[in-house]
Amino acid sequence: MIRYTLTRLALLLLGLLVASVLIFLSLRVLPGDVAQLIAGVNSTPAQIEAIRERLGLDQPLPVQYLDWIGGVLRGDLGSSLLTGSTVASELAEKAEVTVPLGILSLTIAVLFSVPLGVLSAVRRGRGDGTALSVGAQALAAVPVVWAGMMLVVVFAVWLGWLPAQGFPRAGWQDPAAAMRALILPALTIGIVEGAMLMRIVRSATLQAVGQDHVRTGAAKGLTRNAALVRHGLPDVGLSVITVLGLQVAGIIVGAVVIEQLFTLPGIGRMLVSDVGARDLPMVQGELLVLTGFVLIVGFVVDLVHRVIDPRQREAA
Amino acid sequence: MLRRTALAAASILAAGALLLSACSGGAEPGPTSSGAPDPDASVAIRLVLEPGNLDIRQTAGSALDQILVDNVYQGLVGRTPEQEIVPVLAEDWTVSPDGLTYTFTLREGVTFHDGQELTPQDVVWSLTTRKNTPEWRDSARLANVTTVTADGQVVTLELAEPDSSLLWNLTGRAGIILKEGDTVDYSTAANGTGPFRLDQWRQGDSITFSRNDDYWGDPAQVAEVVFDYIPDNQAALNAALAGEVDVLTGFDANLKEQVEANGDFALELGQSTDKGTLAFNQTSGPLADQRVRQAIRQAIDHDAFIQSGASGETLYGPIPSLDPGYEDLSDVAPYDPEAARALLDEAGVDDLELTLTIPNFYATTIPQILVSNLNDVGITLEVKSVDFSTWLNDVYINQDYDLSFVLHTEARDFENWANPDYYFTYDNPEVQDLYAQSLAATDEAEAAELLAEAARIVSEDAAGDWLYNGASVVAVGTNITGMPSINVNERLNLAELAKSNG
Numbered sequence A: 001m002i003r004y005t006l007t008r009l010a011l012l013l014l015g016l017l018v019a020s021v022l023i024f025l026s027l028r029v030l031p032g033d034v035a036q037l038i039a040g041v042n043s044t045p046a047q048i049e050a051i052r053e054r055l056g057l058d059q060p061l062p063v064q065y066l067d068w069i070g071g072v073l074r075g076d077l078g079s080s081l082l083t084g085s086t087v088a089s090e091l092a093e094k095a096e097v098t099v100p101l102g103i104l105s106l107t108i109a110v111l112f113s114v115p116l117g118v119l120s121a122v123r124r125g126r127g128d129g130t131a132l133s134v135g136a137q138a139l140a141a142v143p144v145v146w147a148g149m150m151l152v153v154v155f156a157v158w159l160g161w162l163p164a165q166g167f168p169r170a171g172w173q174d175p176a177a178a179m180r181a182l183i184l185p186a187l188t189i190g191i192v193e194g195a196m197l198m199r200i201v202r203s204a205t206l207q208a209v210g211q212d213h214v215r216t217g218a219a220k221g222l223t224r225n226a227a228l229v230r231h232g233l234p235d236v237g238l239s240v241i242t243v244l245g246l247q248v249a250g251i252i253v254g255a256v257v258i259e260q261l262f263t264l265p266g267i268g269r270m271l272v273s274d275v276g277a278r279d280l281p282m283v284q285g286e287l288l289v290l291t292g293f294v295l296i297v298g299f300v301v302d303l304v305h306r307v308i309d310p311r312q313r314e315a316a
Numbered sequence B: 001m002l003r004r005t006a007l008a009a010a011s012i013l014a015a016g017a018l019l020l021s022a023c024s025g026g027a028e029p030g031p032t033s034s035g036a037p038d039p040d041a042s043v044a045i046r047l048v049l050e051p052g053n054l055d056i057r058q059t060a061g062s063a064l065d066q067i068l069v070d071n072v073y074q075g076l077v078g079r080t081p082e083q084e085i086v087p088v089l090a091e092d093w094t095v096s097p098d099g100l101t102y103t104f105t106l107r108e109g110v111t112f113h114d115g116q117e118l119t120p121q122d123v124v125w126s127l128t129t130r131k132n133t134p135e136w137r138d139s140a141r142l143a144n145v146t147t148v149t150a151d152g153q154v155v156t157l158e159l160a161e162p163d164s165s166l167l168w169n170l171t172g173r174a175g176i177i178l179k180e181g182d183t184v185d186y187s188t189a190a191n192g193t194g195p196f197r198l199d200q201w202r203q204g205d206s207i208t209f210s211r212n213d214d215y216w217g218d219p220a221q222v223a224e225v226v227f228d229y230i231p232d233n234q235a236a237l238n239a240a241l242a243g244e245v246d247v248l249t250g251f252d253a254n255l256k257e258q259v260e261a262n263g264d265f266a267l268e269l270g271q272s273t274d275k276g277t278l279a280f281n282q283t284s285g286p287l288a289d290q291r292v293r294q295a296i297r298q299a300i301d302h303d304a305f306i307q308s309g310a311s312g313e314t315l316y317g318p319i320p321s322l323d324p325g326y327e328d329l330s331d332v333a334p335y336d337p338e339a340a341r342a343l344l345d346e347a348g349v350d351d352l353e354l355t356l357t358i359p360n361f362y363a364t365t366i367p368q369i370l371v372s373n374l375n376d377v378g379i380t381l382e383v384k385s386v387d388f389s390t391w392l393n394d395v396y397i398n399q400d401y402d403l404s405f406v407l408h409t410e411a412r413d414f415e416n417w418a419n420p421d422y423y424f425t426y427d428n429p430e431v432q433d434l435y436a437q438s439l440a441a442t443d444e445a446e447a448a449e450l451l452a453e454a455a456r457i458v459s460e461d462a463a464g465d466w467l468y469n470g471a472s473v474v475a476v477g478t479n480i481t482g483m484p485s486i487n488v489n490e491r492l493n494l495a496e497l498a499k500s501n502g
Helices: A002-028 A034-039 A045-055 A061-073 A087-122 A127-141 A144-158 A175-209 A212-219 A224-261 A267-276 A280-308 A310-315 B002-023 B062-068 B120-132 B166-170 B233-241 B253-260 B290-299 B302-309 B337-346 B365-376 B388-397 B414-418 B429-440 B444-460
Strands: B042-047 B077-079 B085-087 B090-095 B101-106 B145-151 B154-159 B196-202 B206-211 B224-229 B265-280 B352-359 B379-386 B403-408 B464-477
Touching: A002 A061, A002 A280, A034 A045, A034 B388, A061 A280, A087 A127, A087 A175, A087 A224, A087 A267, A087 A280, A127 A175, A144 A175, A144 A224, A144 B233, A175 A224, A212 A224, A224 A267, A224 A280, A267 A280, B042 B062, B042 B233, B077 B166, B085 B090, B101 B120, B120 B145, B120 B154, B233 B253, B253 B265, B253 B464, B290 B337, B290 B365, B290 B464, B302 B365, B302 B464, B352 B365, B352 B388, B365 B379, B365 B403, B379 B388, B388 B403, B414 B429, B414 B444, B429 B444
Parallel strands: B042 B224, B352 B379, B352 B403
Antiparallel strands: B077 B085, B090 B101, B101 B154, B145 B154, B196 B206, B206 B224, B265 B403, B265 B464
16 A cells, blocks of 8 residues: 555656646747737837846746746745736635635535436436436536526526625625625536536446345345445445546636636636736646646545555455 | 637627527616715726736736726826816926927825825926836837926926927826835835725736825715726626626627616717727738738728627728827728729739738627628638737737737827838838828927828828727716716726715
8 A cells, every 4th residue: 555655646746747847838839928918019129028038038948947847846836927926825815716616516516416316326217317317418518608607697687696706805704795606606517517427426326236245235135225325335435536536627627617707716717817918937836736736636536545445455 | 728618608608698688678777866976985897908917117008007097197197088188297287389398387285195295306207217218118208308307396398309299198108107216016006196096906806996085186986996807798797787896898889788778777888099900911912012902991891890899980090080180081991892803803813811810809700790801802811819919929029910900999099100110011101201290290280180191191001901990888887977988998087986875
C-alpha cells in the first residue's frame, strides 16, 4: 500500500509538471498580449513596447517559464499584469463563490441520482423504471446553459422566488442572500451532472443485482431488495466514488459556463475574462491550481478505492 | 474550447430569448414616477464592458472614461451629453484672439477625495506631466502646449500654434487633474475631485461609487451607484425583470417590448458617436483600387444594420452627427448592387475572396448581412471571428487583414483618417492637410467646415465604410430620473441621477 501510494504520488507530481509546461506553452500560442490591451486603440507601437518592457513580456520564453515555475515552487503563484493583485488572493476571493457552488451542485447531483438510479434499476422493465431511465438520458443531454435559462425564466422571472443573476456584494456576510444566489446555478449543474450520474448508478445497480454474493444473499432468505441493499450497494458506492472524481472536472467546466450565465464572480468567470485580457500570469496560476485540484481528487479517489475495495489489493 | 462554449452559449441564449419573447405580454410602460428623490438611494446600473484596471493615466478603453471621468476625475472643462464644452474645475476661461493663450480661472474650495485641497500647482503639474509622459494616454493631445503656469487662481496655457481641438481635448483624459505626487494605487483605487468616490471594485462583478459629501458643487442625489458588469443582454434583461438593476445601458433595442412589459422600465434611444467602421486594408491587392472599395460600399444595404439593431442611423462618412464637420454623405455611396457589379467589372475583378476580421463580441447579424450583401455582387466573404486581443494584434498592430469591423466609440476621432500609419491604411495628403488646417483654425465654424471637406474626400475615396451610427440604448427604471441617454458608452455623467421610492 505504501509503495502504491508513493508511486501514485510521483505520478501526481509528474502530471503537475507536465501540466505546467502545457499550460505555459498553450497560452503562448494565443496572439496578442496584455500590453496591447492596456495601450488599446489610438496607441503608438512605442507606447506598447514601453508597457511590454515594464511588464517583462519582452523576456525570452524559457526565462518567463522559469520565473513563473520558480515562483510557484516558492509558493508564489504570480500576480496580475493588469491590476497587480496576486493569483492567490484572487483565487481565494473567487473560491468563496465557486467552491460552495461546486459542493452544492455535487450534493444536489448525488441526492437525486443515487435513489432514483437505484430505483430505476430495481424497477427495470416497468413503466416507472423506464420513464426514469429515459428521463435521465434526456436530462443528461440537455446543455447546461439551456437548463439554466429555463430555470431562470421560471423561478426568477415568472415566479420571482430567486435572483436571476449576480452574487450579493456583502458575500457570505449575508449567508441567506448568498445561498439564494447559488441555488439556481447549483440546480442547473446538479441536474445535468446528476442525470449522468443516475445512469451510472442504474447500470452499476443492475450489475450488482446479477452478482454472485447478492444472489447468495437472496438465497439465504433475504428479499431481493434487502440483498441488494446489504450486499450490492457497496459496489454501487464504489462506482459512484470513481465517477464523482471525474465529475469534479465536469463541475469545474460547468462552472465556467454557469458563472457566465448567472454573472457570478467565481473562478470560472475570472478565468474567461483573464484569458480575454491576456493576463497570462493570472491564467497560468488559475489553470495550474484547477489542474492540481482535479489531479489530487483523482489521486484521493484512487487511494480510497484501494482501501475500500479488497479485490484491488489482492490483484496487486 | 472557450470560444466554442461561448458560441454554443450564445446560440442557446438566442433560443431562450425567442422563448421568452413568446411568453411576455405587450403592456405599455407605466408613467414616470413623480415620487420625491430618495437621498439614501442606491442605484444599480448595468454596464457591458468592465475595465481591466482603473489606471486612468495609462490604460486605454472607453470603459474607464465611461465611469471615471466626470464622476470621479474632473478637468478644468467638461462636456455635456450634447457635446457642449462647459466649465468644471475652472470657473471660466478666455482664449486670446490669436488662439495661442488660454487663461482659466480655477474654482476655489475644491478638494480631492482624500481631503487635500486642489491647488493651482496640481493643475500645472497634471497638464505638464501628461504632456511630457508619452506612456500616459492622450499625452500627444497636448503637443501644442508649450507652457502651463499658474498665478494665484489663474492658470495659463501657452501654445506653439493655434489648436482648435485643445478645449475639447481638455474635456477628456488629457485634461484630467490629479494630485501632484499622489501615492494612491491608480490601478485599483482613485483620488479625484468629482461628485462620487470610488468605493469598492469587485473584479469580474461590480464597481461601487459613493457620494462625495465634500463635493464643491451640488452634491449627488443618490448615496450610492453600483455598476454591475453583465455582458450578456439576456442575463441583463433577466436581472432587470427580477428587479436587480435599475438601469440597463448598452442594451439591445430588439428587446424593447420585453423590458417594458411590466411597466417598470422605459427604453430610451439617444444619439451616440459610435461608428460601426468597416476598414479596408488598401495598401495592396484588389482593395488598393478605389473602384473595388466603392463597389463594396455600394453593395452594402446600410439600412439592414439599423433594422437588425432596431436602433441607430445610417452613416456614410467618418463623422457622426454629434461631431463638428458632420454632413449627410449618403449620395456618395448609395445602396446599388447593380452599380457595384459594374464597378467590379470595370476594375477587372471577379470571384473576389476577402476575409473579414471581427472581434467576437459583436452581434452575429453584422457579418451575416455583409456576407449576404457581398455575395450578391460576387464577392465571397470569409468571416474570422476573433477575441479582442487577437484583433488588436492582427489588425491594429500588424495590419494583417482585408476587411475589419470595429465599433469606434470615441467622439471627434477624425484624426485617424489623417494618420497614414493607423490601421485604416488610408494615406491622402490632401486630407492630412485639410485636417491640419482645421486644427490650426481659430474659428470653430471654419474648423468644422474644413473637417467636413476632408470627410467628404475620405468618403469619396471609399477609404472605409461606415455601416451605421449607433444609438445609446438605455432602459431606465421608471423611478429613475436624471439618467443620461446620449453617448453613454463613452461618458456617463451621473451628477443628476436620482431615484424615488414611488
